[in-house]
Amino acid sequence: MPVYNYRAVDENGIIVKSKIQEKSKQSLIKRLKANGMMPIDVTQTSLGKYQKPNRVTTNMEELMKIASEADVASKNKAGRKLSKTERIRIAISKQQKITVRDLEIFTQNFYLLKRAGFNNVHALSTLVQATDNVSLKGILEDVLAGVESGDYMHTTMEYYSDIFPYVYINLIKVGELSGSLDESLKEAVDYLESSSALNKKIRSILIPNIGQFVVLTLILVVGSIYIIPIIQNVFEQVGSVETLPEITLAFSDFLKFVQQIWYIPVLLIAGVIGFVYFRIQTPQGRYKWDYFKYTMPVFGSLIFAIDFQRLTNAMLLNLKNGMRIQEALEVSKNVIKNYVMLSIVEASINNIIVGESWVKPFEDSGLPNHMVTEMLKIGMQTDLPSMMEKLVEYMEMDINVILQRIVKVLPQIMYVVIGTLIIFITVVVLVPCIQVYMGTFLFSAAGF
Numbered sequence: 001m002p003v004y005n006y007r008a009v010d011e012n013g014i015i016v017k018s019k020i021q022e023k024s025k026q027s028l029i030k031r032l033k034a035n036g037m038m039p040i041d042v043t044q045t046s047l048g049k050y051q052k053p054n055r056v057t058t059n060m061e062e063l064m065k066i067a068s069e070a071d072v073a074s075k076n077k078a079g080r081k082l083s084k085t086e087r088i089r090i091a092i093s094k095q096q097k098i099t100v101r102d103l104e105i106f107t108q109n110f111y112l113l114k115r116a117g118f119n120n121v122h123a124l125s126t127l128v129q130a131t132d133n134v135s136l137k138g139i140l141e142d143v144l145a146g147v148e149s150g151d152y153m154h155t156t157m158e159y160y161s162d163i164f165p166y167v168y169i170n171l172i173k174v175g176e177l178s179g180s181l182d183e184s185l186k187e188a189v190d191y192l193e194s195s196s197a198l199n200k201k202i203r204s205i206l207i208p209n210i211g212q213f214v215v216l217t218l219i220l221v222v223g224s225i226y227i228i229p230i231i232q233n234v235f236e237q238v239g240s241v242e243t244l245p246e247i248t249l250a251f252s253d254f255l256k257f258v259q260q261i262w263y264i265p266v267l268l269i270a271g272v273i274g275f276v277y278f279r280i281q282t283p284q285g286r287y288k289w290d291y292f293k294y295t296m297p298v299f300g301s302l303i304f305a306i307d308f309q310r311l312t313n314a315m316l317l318n319l320k321n322g323m324r325i326q327e328a329l330e331v332s333k334n335v336i337k338n339y340v341m342l343s344i345v346e347a348s349i350n351n352i353i354v355g356e357s358w359v360k361p362f363e364d365s366g367l368p369n370h371m372v373t374e375m376l377k378i379g380m381q382t383d384l385p386s387m388m389e390k391l392v393e394y395m396e397m398d399i400n401v402i403l404q405r406i407v408k409v410l411p412q413i414m415y416v417v418i419g420t421l422i423i424f425i426t427v428v429v430l431v432p433c434i435q436v437y438m439g440t441f442l443f444s445a446a447g448f
Helices: 025-034 060-077 084-093 100-115 120-130 134-148 153-160 166-178 181-237 246-260 263-280 283-295 300-320 325-335 339-353 360-365 370-381 384-438 441-445
Strands: 003-009 015-021 038-045
Touching: 003 025, 025 038, 025 134, 025 153, 038 134, 100 120, 100 134, 100 181, 120 134, 134 153, 153 166, 166 181, 166 300, 166 325, 181 246, 181 300, 181 384, 246 384, 263 283, 283 300, 283 339, 300 325, 300 339, 300 384, 325 339, 339 360, 360 370, 370 384
Parallel strands: none
Antiparallel strands: 003 015, 003 038
């Protein structure tokens, strides 16, 4: 059984630290709570054999070989003592971060094994042996222990919400509850790959431009605070009547004023951020924030399209497995975290209960386009699962179109912002520097 180090607070408020063997992290937390202790931190001490990192196991033949050796390895593991070198390596490797790529490899391999007819226990046992990242190996051992004790996979994964994304966990949940885990795993792989690709695209646009913006802002501020006063002193020392541009003097005076009362804008900004943060924690504030995310410029339509596609994908899995529309909506809503979408789904479920159209709340919200609602209406009159498949394909194309539009528009917006800043720097800082370089102020100092 895995060994865990834990810290917990007892009924008297005393922090207790100890090490204990338990079949899973989940059962240990339940055990601590049953004894009147509140867990603070539970960390697994993995005893798996160390392997060289960065080896990617995605070949099916290699997975099958590992699967055939998994039972022998698990038997030999008990009673085996690790050498000092192995313990040192394990201690170092435990600091490995679990990346999105690690999750992609795990999910892809899990999908391959499920397609090959493996049950969850056998598949997870194989993947524990095939995983090189010791941190992920320990988590998978915990998930395996939970499955062996009769729990769902997603139940244990919820304890590692900092590792497995919310949508990922609920895709697994939909698959387990609907009996189509292999299809959910495929959707999870697509989700991780698409999210990673989208983040890379956006970062490739934003990071260089934000870097330029920060550098230019520093040039503007430093130039106005240090260079402009030096130039002004030069004019005064030589007795020149020539003055700096009005906008330069005004901006320099503004920065001096801000330096004197710096704590006021800092407090104001902190107050606004704090107000918005605590406002978002309330249901009403969270709803308004989530609605803003769906309607915000540039990214709003993309965020909604991605959420709606996840919902329709999950519904398609459930409908294919014989669920009624109401049950499919109930299970599928777990893949969505946005309060606006959740409220629309709840309204759809209520409409089904009272005998009205479940498509109407989506149509009334005004968020999906006319094509989407019409496809849902036609699906209700003909074959809904078949129409949902077509809707999923349409949403994929729509997301690609939106992405292409964002990739074109976002650089233009950044260019406008950076261009405006460059013009302002030129007027405020560079013009006075050019005046000094040209030496025209010396003529007025000489009486010409």
